[in-house]
Amino acid sequence: MQDTQFVLLLWFVGIIAEAMTGALAAGKQRMDLFGVVIVGCATAIGGGTLRDMLLGNYPLIWVENWHYLLAIVLASLLTVVIAPLMRYLAKLFLTIDALGLAVFSVIGAQKTLLLGFSPAVAVVMGVITGVFGGVFRDILCNQMPLIFRKELYGIVAIVTASCYVMLQIAGTEPWLSLGISLWLGFSLRMLAIRFCWSVPTFHYSTDQHHE
Template sequence: MLSLIYLIAITAEAMTGALAAGRRRMDIFGVAVIAFLTALGGGTVRDIVLGRYPIGWTQHPEYVLLVVAGGLAAVLISRYMRHLNRLFLLLDALGLVAFTVIGCDVALGMGYHPVIVAMAGMITGIAGGILRDVLCNRVPVVFRRELYASVSLLVAMLYLGLEALHAPHDWNIAASFAFGLALRMAALWRKWRLPVFAYIHDHH
């Protein structure tokens, strides 16, 4: 089940990455690279930081082909994608929770401290979007929009808390998705944002 959600999520992330590349008028090769990094970049950064080799997608070339195909498909259907905006926000939220839970599981299995496990979950959830934005030459949106990275952190904390209480794994996964999706959707609907720090005393 989590595997299926993962495949749907990386495809959806690849498609939104492709649109970001299109806003920068990249060629279709650039679209494919940005789609790949948006979808699989978070897991790549997590594996490098945790020292987990071989890196996930290097053992699953079918994931690479899937996300590249997803990115190129987004080019073909781009004129319809704005009508699918809500669907993609939902799939993106699914992906955020799935990536976070998977990232926590990987770090738990390697015996890292709970603080590091939560960070591994967040890195998996948000680093792909950060790489996408850096390569598209803009300040990462995950640091400025409706609750996003913080949803990942709270999901990680809930997941680790329930694990510590020895909750059944399936229930824990279900609770994480229910909580994470509800929080992210509510944040989008009510435009919840974290406080912004605007520092203007700049003497540099």
């Protein structure tokens, strides 16, 4: 029970952090406040919403409990107010975002397992929960999704979700699976940022001269 509440708290911190990255991205496109709120919401709950729609798992969390949505709307608007401070908070922000990524990936996998789906599907849904908020943010801002080029973002989601699922299959106690995979995902992301690790890119050109 204790660790469930701890995860819920981390998840809440995660959606708030994601809402703020969404609001900032909207600000870079000079959107109006309505756009800021929509992009904030899509970033914060887009991944989990897509997961539940793919699984046919209704009602959605934020439909059942609209207070989450209210918190996200307020976080988006707050971001507009404190935007000038953002550059001084950049490091804190990256840290919270890394935490959010790890939490989303673990929770996505956990929920899928609890619904009785296979471990492989749980990993896929963990990754979708972790990264698709950012994909929706970038599509709404008419940008190519950053996570397809950014340091290890997607890989962190895969590793975190896989670690959790494997530990659960191995019969590890829930709170231990959770703690280990969260820690692994968070560390990996922070190390990737620190040392600029990245996944090899694939460059395909149909132009004969540039090979």
